[in-house]
Structure formats: C-alpha cells, structure tokens
Amino acid sequence: MPKLTEVSKQSFDVQTANILRETIVSGGLEPGSRLVEAKLTEQFKVSRGTIRAALQKLHGEGLVVQTPYTGWHVIAITAHDAWELHNLRRVLDGLAARLAAEHIDTEGRKRLEAAYQRLCLTCTGNNQKAIANADFELHKLIVVLSGHSRLQEHYMLIEQQIRVFIASCDDQYADYGGIGLCHEPLVKALLAGDGDTAEQLAREHNSTQGDALISRLRLPEQRIA
Known part of the structure; x- marks a missing residue:
C-alpha cells in the first residue's frame, strides 16, 4: 500500500x-x-x-x-470489461464529437485548442499519470462541448473507469509524443465544424491500442481456462 x-x-x-x-x-x-x-x-x-x-x-x-x-x-479490468468500455467509448465519443463539431463556437475553439496544446506539451515529458489525465481531460471537454446534458450524465457514470482504460491504452505507446499527435486529426475536424469526420475519427480513435489491450488481457485468462 x-x-x-x-x-x-x-x-x-x-x-x-x-x-x-x-x-x-x-x-x-x-x-x-x-x-x-x-x-x-x-x-x-x-x-x-x-x-x-x-x-x-x-x-x-x-x-x-x-x-x-x-x-x-x-477493480481489475478483465478483457470483457475492456471490450465493453472500448465499444461504449466509441459510441459516446462519436456522438459527442459530432455534436461538438456542429455546435462549436469561438469560446469552444479556444478551450479545445488549449486542451490539445496542454496534452501535446505534457506528452513531451515522461509523466505517465499527467499524460493520461491530459488525454482524459481533452476527451471530457469534447463531451462538454457537445452541449448534450444527458450524454454528459451518462459519461460521468463511467468516466473513472474510462480514465483507467485511457491510462492502460496510453501505456502501450513506445513514444509518448505519439499520443498527442494521434489526436490532431480529430481536433482539426472539430475546429473545422466537420461533424461527419469528427464522429468517424472519434469512433476509430485509439482502436489499435484498445484492441491490443483487450488481446493482452485475454492471454492470462486463456491460460487459466
């Protein structure tokens, strides 16, 4: 302890x-x-x-x-837990990104750019906790910018588990700088007000790391079985 x-x-x-x-x-x-x-x-x-x-x-x-x-x-996240969170995030983040892109205003653009810059700056260091927090805060801001109160309420129900999931996915990057860079297309789509592209990118975001995490968690479970 x-x-x-x-x-x-x-x-x-x-x-x-x-x-x-x-x-x-x-x-x-x-x-x-x-x-x-x-x-x-x-x-x-x-x-x-x-x-x-x-x-x-x-x-x-x-x-x-x-x-x-x-x-x-x-809690010890199982492969099934990770699978559920991964797929649920795709739905929630996709909807949030579409709505945020369609409704973003000048103030929202400033907040989004600031959050993205914080993430990129944090990724230049080796503080994994700070990187995971900055990563989560960017995604949470997109949910807030959606303006959808019920979506925000549902996100809050699982946001702590999502933080654990994001930290686990970020841990798989060999270069932490890549975490900031992989968010760039999504941020650009949001700033441009392109709802279709923003939703697609948000749903596909971290799919490689998410799938890899699920596979990694399945290995010891398969050995036990």
Missing part, C-alpha cells in the same frame, strides 16, 4: 474518496489490491464510517468491488 496523504478531519468521505480515486487511477494501487478498512482508518485518521462511505462512493464509480468474506478490492 503506497503512502497516502493524511485527510483532515474536516474532509470526511469526499476527500478520502478523492485521494483514493486518484491513487487507483494513477496506478498507485495495483489492480486487485485489497483495501482493508481498519488500515485505511488508521492511515487517513478518520472514522471507519468515513472509510466505508468513501469506498461505497468508489464502488458506485466502478473503481472498487466488495467480495463476500474477503472485503474490498481495487
């Missing part, structure tokens, strides 16, 4: 959940790691009820699971 920041007594379950979430998404806790309530209570200096509430929140986000008799564990 990595050393986590102690939570102030005023923070309670939300602050505890925030720290645990970032630790899980950034890979600070290995998939399948056991989360012991007593240890977390001591480490965070909060009550058992606060820890329980934080874990329930993360359970709702799909980041932790509770198994009878063994307790809480960090």
